[in-house]
Amino acid sequence: MARECADRRTAPLLPSRPVPSSRRQALPTTPPEQSLPIRLNVDDSDSPSDVVDALFLGRFATGEQPYARSHSVDRVKSGKTLLPPAARVLRAARDDDRSATLAEGDGWTLLVSRWNQGADVTVTAVAEELAEKVLRQAVDGAEDEPEPQPENVSMGFWYVSPRRGPHRTTRQISAGTWEEIRGNYTAPVAEAMDGLMKVTPDDIAGRLLLLHGPPGTGKTSALRTLARSWRDWCQVDCVLDPERLFSDVGYLMDIAIGEDEGSAKGRWRLLLLEDCDELIRGEARHTAGQALSRLLNLTDGLLGQGRNVLVGVTTNEDLERLHPAVVRPGRCLARIEVGRLTRAEAVGWLGSEEGIARDGATLAELFALRRGTRPASVPAQPAEADAGLYL
Numbered sequence: 001m002a003r004e005c006a007d008r009r010t011a012p013l014l015p016s017r018p019v020p021s022s023r024r025q026a027l028p029t030t031p032p033e034q035s036l037p038i039r040l041n042v043d044d045s046d047s048p049s050d051v052v053d054a055l056f057l058g059r060f061a062t063g064e065q066p067y068a069r070s071h072s073v074d075r076v077k078s079g080k081t082l083l084p085p086a087a088r089v090l091r092a093a094r095d096d097d098r099s100a101t102l103a104e105g106d107g108w109t110l111l112v113s114r115w116n117q118g119a120d121v122t123v124t125a126v127a128e129e130l131a132e133k134v135l136r137q138a139v140d141g142a143e144d145e146p147e148p149q150p151e152n153v154s155m156g157f158w159y160v161s162p163r164r165g166p167h168r169t170t171r172q173i174s175a176g177t178w179e180e181i182r183g184n185y186t187a188p189v190a191e192a193m194d195g196l197m198k199v200t201p202d203d204i205a206g207r208l209l210l211l212h213g214p215p216g217t218g219k220t221s222a223l224r225t226l227a228r229s230w231r232d233w234c235q236v237d238c239v240l241d242p243e244r245l246f247s248d249v250g251y252l253m254d255i256a257i258g259e260d261e262g263s264a265k266g267r268w269r270l271l272l273l274e275d276c277d278e279l280i281r282g283e284a285r286h287t288a289g290q291a292l293s294r295l296l297n298l299t300d301g302l303l304g305q306g307r308n309v310l311v312g313v314t315t316n317e318d319l320e321r322l323h324p325a326v327v328r329p330g331r332c333l334a335r336i337e338v339g340r341l342t343r344a345e346a347v348g349w350l351g352s353e354e355g356i357a358r359d360g361a362t363l364a365e366l367f368a369l370r371r372g373t374r375p376a377s378v379p380a381q382p383a384e385a386d387a388g389l390y391l
Contacts, residue, residue: 048093049100049113055091056102056111056122065109065124069131074118074169077144082112082121084137108134117144118169151175153228156237158255158271160244166254168237175224184218184363185338186345192336193222197229199333201268201308206333207299209270209312213338216364219314222338223272226312234268234310242273246294256298256309268308277315299331341366 042051059065076082083089083103087110091102101112108125121138125131152172161167178197182190196209211219227236237255239245245252255271299311310333340346346361347353355361355369 047095049095049098052091052093052100052102053111053113056109056124059109060124065107065126067126067128067131068122068124069135070120070122071135071139072118072120073139073142075144076114076117076119076142080142082114082119082138082142084110084134105134110134110138112138120164151228153224153231153236155224155227156235157240158237158245159240160248160251166251173224173227175228176221178225178229181218181221181225183349184221186341186360189336189338192334196334196336197226199230201233204268204310204333206331207310208332209310210332210335211312211314211338212317212336214340214362215316216362217338217340218363219338220274221363223312223314227270230268230270234270236270236272238272238274242276245273249294252294252298256307266308268310270310270312272312272314274314275316276313277317296331 060068073082081101083101084105086105087103088105089101089103091100093100098113098115100114103110103112107127107130108123110124111120111122113120113122119142121135123131123135123138125134151174153175154170155173156168156170158166158168178193182193185193211222213219223236227234230236239255245255295311295313298309340360340362341349342360343356343358346356346366349366350356350361350369352369355365361369
């Protein structure tokens with residue numbers, strides 16, 4: 001029996017005869033809303049907002065309103081409802097972290113989902129032009145855009161939302177000029193930063209920017225100032241969950257490959273990954289080898305080809321503990337160890353010797369001393385011993 005089945009599987013297929021056109025019949029087509037039955041199951045884990053979300057999809061799923069358009073507003077102006085004129089509210093729900101409003105008009109349905117200071121607005125309609133028109137009416141003038149300040153720079157923030165998946169929001173971040181903060185760094189660091197602050201797209205050789213050193217030495221402050229120095233040609237985005245970025249391929253592709261306003265205009269993008277000790281330390285091949293491989297692929301592998309993307313990484317690890325593949329020649333645009341100020345530099349910064357250790361101080365320790373707070377890392381001076389006890 002086994003031999004017979006095997007022979008049957010390997011027998012050549014006979015060519016089929018073409019069916020004359022006169023005998024061909026049109027195959028019946030099934031509407032998509034009937035080919036995929038929709039059921040809504042609600043239990044006590046669902047919130048009223050979840051029910052509103054599900055109700056909104058009904059007319060789109062059945063094909064009654066087959067066109068949909070969406071827009072996100074990062075910061076909604078005070079008093080804006082995001083409802084177009086003549087909207088009739090059908091449902092309104094508010095949870096601890098968000099609210100949802102379902103409204104309708106002639107030939108369209110709208111869902112407003114608000115979270116923190118932002119909102120998502122989605123419209124379904126009987127016609128494409130109507131969906132776009134209603135969406136414009138809902139979001140026109142709704143974005144709260146503060147007056148630009150010379151000391152501010154626009155920075156993006158990526159994170160994975162439980163409700164919305166990979167998401168990017170923007171904020172105005174205050175950043176000083178390099179001349180204003182240069183004195184916060186020890187001389188070798190300041191000299192290295194001098195060149196980095198002046199980098200242009202024509203100067204880019206490596207795609208990885210590595211700042212390493214002890215906590216409190218000013219790595220984040222330097223990156224904010226770098227964002228300001230590069231803002232004419234580079235959009236800086238901070239990834240808030242870097243440990244997830246390189247373990248979630250979909251998230252990585254959204255950031256690295258997906259077009260955004262900055263890259264669409266030919267601008268470079270700098271992705272900032274802070275405190276990535278586990279990712280790039282020497283034993284990463286055992287604990288996070290796959291994630292490290294994807295990081296390197298983004299900087300100079302196939303994933304990064306054709307993309308104007310730089311990756312900035314901060315770590316508290318010593319250079320000797322970093323993975324050799326990360327620090328190999330040609331991979332880094334800059335590799336700067338941000339260390340403590342020497343005692344002389346720290347005294348000059350503070351204007352006093354009080355509280356300054358023999359090996360100098362970090363920037364965080366200096367700011368604590370300026371506020372009148374002794375840093376935990378600086379031991380109190382021992383009291384003078386009573387000489388009379390030893391005479």
